[in-house]
Amino acid sequence: MTLKELERIRAKAQKELAVRGVEISPDSELKPPRPGEVRVVLRNCGQIDPERIEDYIAKDGYFALYKVLNMTPEQVIEEAKRSGLRGRGGAGFPPGQKWFFARQAVASRPAPADGTPPAYLICNGDEGDPGAFMDRAVLEGDPNSVLEGMAIAAYAMGATQGYIYVRAEYPVAVEHLQTAIPQARRLGLLGKNIFGKGFDFDVDIRIGAGAFVCGEETALIDSIEGRRGEPRPRPPFPAVSGLWGKPTSVNNVETLANIPQIFLNGADWFAGMGTEKSKGTKTFAIAGKVKNAGLIEVPMGITMREIIYDIGEGILNKKKFKAAQTGGPLGGCLPAKYLDTPIDFESLAAAGSLMGSGGLIVLDENDCMVDVARFFMDFTQDESCGKCPPCCLGTKRLLEILTRMTQAEGTAEDLQTIEYLTENISTTSLCALGQGSVNPVVTTMRHFRDEYESHVYKKFCPSGVCKGMFHYEILADVCNGCGVCRKKCPDKVIKGDKKVVHEIDLPNCIVCGDCYKACKFDAIAIRPGPTPKSRLPERR
């Protein structure tokens, strides 16, 4: 492949694309850009056929790689650093820095005599955060942008072999990669002597097998080596000794998809977006109790209010906003007072949460924060690999306590134990899974302590979630007797004539909540105290 050939393919493909248009079914989560969005990583998703490398080339694909191969690796690293790009996989570490350390490590060892690669580049597409699927969108919709990003990264750090680790739950992403890789090889954009510049690089796919912890980079390396994914203590960092003991850089899908654009448009262009310490754009998957949910890409520094109320069009069913959960199971819940804080790595961390991969779940007044904390603890406890005791045992104890609280059995002592345990788990766990596992609990305890105290001291769940800790009451001064609740009630325990105040036959009410949801007039209230038939919710 030469520059001339690439230009010829581009010209032909652009014409073709203009005539043909894109017939592929777009990702249901990805709508056309809404006002306020800026698409860098997602720019090609839905705009090109991901199974035709020519379509990607039509959008200037692989021109950044050509440009990079005419620079020295040191210049590439410098440019990446100057752009201010930080890793999108969670920790926010600058990729240029990572490649620099790996490059140093490669230089400090003798070249492998057995023909094995001197270093590895791994693309982390494990995306285990329940509620985040931006990496899936990129892998499915624009796999070549990730491959090009990988090739650039590999050149900078000195790797000749790459692995892309995709979770098993993403069969379409795997399929599209399995198409894209041979196409790139055929055009000489992967393989030996790329663009005749003496740079060799190839990519293999590795499929995950359903373990959240394998998103953690050292566990991921174990998993590629064919073992249980258990995080290793650091140092040595993977940049020094990673996959099969070689210098390794692990970079996230979204991070790598940014790279070609940075080299096409220049580091200054990228650094022109975002906040002082967090540059560029970030994808978010907004979901939960928000009207216009889906995948978006916005400049760093946007406020939560703009995301939820402008782009997301506000809260469903005229309910009140209670909290936004960011960062997934290792992140936290932020109350309304953070709505106007500009979102970047620093501000979210200062609020006790995380940027994480970009899941953003909106919670309303009918979400119980104790139950949300229990939900996330259930997840991390399940996914704890079992290697270090603080995480393995501590999360179990925390889950027991939170479960107790949501079953009206919490004690004052439990509140103290939570504080003691969270402190210990976060400071003594081996990896970020254990350290971060307590964040949902810590942030809800900090911002919604009244809800915890209500559960413990009054045995009352004010949000109406924890079964057996509340009941419903029809407010006589609000009810206009429309009869909707009476018709909705599955057990027919609501009585009342048309236009006359209705009443719930409490001893027979199972507290299913159908009437509460159906009432258009807010005439049904949540009150303390169980009914004889309000049973405990099923637990996993």
Place this chain on the structure above:
Amino acid sequence: MSMDLLAHLQELDNLITREKPKGGALIPVLHQAQELYGYLPKELQDYIADGLGIPQSNVYGVVTFYAFFTTKPRGRHRVGLCLGTACYVRGNTKNLERLSRELGVNAGESTPDLRYSLEVCRCIGLCSKAPAIMIDKSVHSKVQPDQVAEILSRYE
């Protein structure tokens, strides 16, 4: 022998020969073996251990570590109910209770006639249409408990 190891022996051998020289062959082999046989019983694990020249304990350790691998046969239709964050807050636990009642099994189990197995998964990437259920490769979004029985009946 409780399973028919011979059923796909040729393919299994080819697979082991193909993957063995590459590093980290175990997980790719297990993936493909599970595709061939549907599950990974002890006999199959031991055969793979021999083929790859690694201890049986390593294979067992890996199979039991990763949620994707199963040592028990699964139903013809895999009903995956999502309990990711979005589906949870949009009420998918009610659908789980209903599914469990309709099928008469708990999450992680299969019906005795092996028509369905019920699994809980974490986010299938349909959060904006939560609550979601995935059956085999098709997805059902915004599911209400009353629709569960009808949806199930579509899978013979």
